[in-house]
Amino acid sequence: MQNRCAVTVVIPCYNSGATIERAIKSVVSQTLLPKEIIIVDDCSSDIGMKAVLEVIKDRYAHLVDIKLIYAGENGGAGTARNIGCSEAKCEYIAFLDSDDVWHPDKLKIQFNYMNNHRDVYFTCHHMQIIGDNDSAFFRKNVSITEKDIISINPVRYLFKHYPRGGTPSIMVKKTDLKFDSGKRYSEDYLLWLEYCFHYKGVLLDAELAAAYKAIYGAGGLSANLWKIEKGEIETYSILKKKGIIGCPIYIGACVFSLVKFLRRWLICRLR
Numbered sequence: 512m513q514n515r516c517a518v519t520v521v522i523p524c525y526n527s528g529a530t531i532e533r534a535i536k537s538v539v540s541q542t543l544l545p546k547e548i549i550i551v552d553d554c555s556s557d558i559g560m561k562a563v564l565e566v567i568k569d570r571y572a573h574l575v576d577i578k579l580i581y582a583g584e585n586g587g588a589g590t591a592r593n594i595g596c597s598e599a600k601c602e603y604i605a606f607l608d609s610d611d612v613w614h615p616d617k618l619k620i621q622f623n624y625m626n627n628h629r630d631v632y633f634t635c636h637h638m639q640i641i642g643d644n645d646s647a648f649f650r651k652n653v654s655i656t657e658k659d660i661i662s663i664n665p666v667r668y669l670f671k672h673y674p675r676g677g678t679p680s681i682m683v684k685k686t687d688l689k690f691d692s693g694k695r696y697s698e699d700y701l702l703w704l705e706y707c708f709h710y711k712g713v714l715l716d717a718e719l720a721a722a723y724k725a726i727y728g729a730g731g732l733s734a735n736l737w738k739i740e741k742g743e744i745e746t747y748s749i750l751k752k753k754g755i756i757g758c759p760i761y762i763g764a765c766v767f768s769l770v771k772f773l774r775r776w777l778i779c780r781l782r
């Protein structure tokens with residue numbers, strides 16, 4: 512039997528019957544398999560979604576332990592991830608969205624690094640951003656050396672989103688930190704910042720995942736640019752209220768965020 516690492520993969524999904532199996536295939540095709548996959552259906556309105564998930568579980572359960580959880584109400588991706596994390600049995604948690612995929616060596620590279628550097632609680636890496644009808648093209652035989660390890664400065668993280676693409680690049684050591692269930696936008700960014708302010712975080716300078724959407728102006732939540740912007744500003748406000756950042760950094764982060772928003776808005780308008 513193939514070796515497995517102490518990683519729980521948490522995948523929230525909502526009406527994602529057309530893409531969820533592609534995501535699962537990228538997990539069960541890992542050169543180092545996780546111990547478990549937890550799929551949390553966020554109260555999908557598609558009545559066929561449960562049947563799709565049951566088929567996927569039956570199809571791949573011989574490779575990885577797959578647990579299906581059906582939320583009683585739609586609480587958003589952050590709440591769904593919290594449900595998955597609360598059920599996780601492993602020391603490490605890796606996140607994947609239901610419409611994205613991983614490089615075959617992603618878990619091997621990321622887990623081995625964290626397992627060998629026990630003081631690191633947060634890692635991320637780069638991602639491809641591709642169209643819905645395109646195919647991910649990953650470089651083979653990816654390896655990480657010391658020059659590819661970039662320590663994350665949490666204050667700089669306020670002004671630079673390290674993982675281009677976001678959540679599917681993240682692996683964390685399990686702690687009491689969790690997603691803010693009251694936030695629908697930027698709830699993931701808030702948690703990553705809290706990890707990096709409380710613990711050591713590292714960027715692995717390699718492209719180990721692919722997102723099948725444009726970051727801005729595409730379907731789903733990312734199309735709602737102003738709501739995303741308000742969510743990001745709220746994230747900085749929460750950090751300030753918790754005493755994690757002071758007023759000067761809060762003001763600077765908000766101004767910088769608004770400038771980025773105007774740039775994104777112009778890009779979308781010119782498409």
